[in-house]
Amino acid sequence: MSERTIAVTGSASGIGAALTSLLREQGIRVVGVDLRDAEVVADLATPSGRVAAAEAVTAAADGVLDGVVTCAGTSVPGELMVKVNYFGTTEFVSALQPALAKSSAPRVAVVGSISATQRADDAVVAACLAGDESAALAAAAVAIADGRARQLYPSSKSALARWARRTSVEDGWANAGIPLNVVAPGVVLTPMTAALIADPAMKQVMDAAVPMPLNGYLRPEDVARVLAFLVSPENSHITGQVVYVDGGAEAVLR
Template identity: 70%
Template sequence: MPRNVVVTGSGSGIGAALTALLRARGDRVIGVDLRGGDVDADLSTPEGRATAAAAARDAAGGVVDAVVTCAGTSVPGTAMVTVNYFGTTEFLTALRPALAAAERPRAVVIGSISGTQPSDPDVVAACLADDEATALAHAERAVADGRARQLYPSSKAALAQWARRTAVAEGWADAGIPVNVVAPGIVLTPMSAGIFDDPEMKKVMDTAVPMPLNGYLRPEDVAAAVLFLVSEENSHITGQVVYVDGGAEATLRGPSDF
């Protein structure tokens, strides 16, 4: 029986690859994107998130079988906080009742290997406190101080912590909703294309994220991992950060950090 799956960032990269895989197996995908989706919305604002969640819920007839949040940005700036973190957590929380109404609901958040890298503790703390105004103030300070690139790992570190906390919180596990994070290494997407065009940036990237198994990822490689976590077969995996990274996390943090 087809399932209703909501995918944010469905228009490109991992979101587009996942949408294709889901539709190929017969699921109904409700794609959310800035433009060109089944639901067009700006996830950088509270109003946009609420509107998008309501539209996705209505399109699914009030019952959502799975949500996958792929929407995000790597462009240095405050959108790394508003879109990457709050655009995921508030959107997913708004859809929790529709997930709970499903027989076998699932939720997956797209994180990143960068979540293991140095981050801004003030930004992370404000995000986890659900204080967007304070998170934005700290993010603006980071930009002014020339630390804008630190906001991406900050948003992804906070997202992983939020997912692990939420996975066992009231209204989630007790409602049968697994919540997991898929954290890719370097993915060949339009968002990362500029890095590969710059030899110096590519060198820095390869040092920061070494991928000994099969090299760079295709969006489809990440989508395949997500596909199992949102499937009905995933009955007990929750609160996990699954690194789809060619061995980068194991290389960087070693065998004792797990």
């Protein structure tokens, strides 16, 4: 098989950076997408940024794209969670479907979260799934005003998982040979979680919310390996799945 080309959002740090390194070690050409230090510099928080990013990736791949992995996201409570975590993924991936359909072995994986098992804001989720970004942001603003800003992260990730499961079997995806899956990590050791882990009280809260009996916290590379398999040609029949890479957290919680 000729060299594969895979787009990775959030390629400049965290899971995205780990995946980019792993794929390149495997001889795969990666087109990174991020706010900085990437082949495609774009802001996925805006509709125009998503369009520009998809167009730039398509051009870089000469119109034929073998895979997409979306690692870009934010955990800072606020409307940006809806803009980046949900619409910055779904609209970007959807815009690349024509380029993916031209590949002989196209694959897509999006990064969700164990937090999708937590309580979400129904209005935010419904608006996201309806594709109405304005309504989703309005619902998010209500949640923030009501002191429920922390519900926006599980809301964005829950909606993303439901979108992927629904979309995976719609026309143009499974019947075009494009597997679409979600990888939902538990607690990943990144600069973002370092402060929480260093604080004994916060660590106790986090461990209660995300219990990980198998081997404890994840490294970005642990998640990257699962993503790499899901976007490899070897994944011929897995689609519409939420794969929890979480040390057993989802099993414990449910």
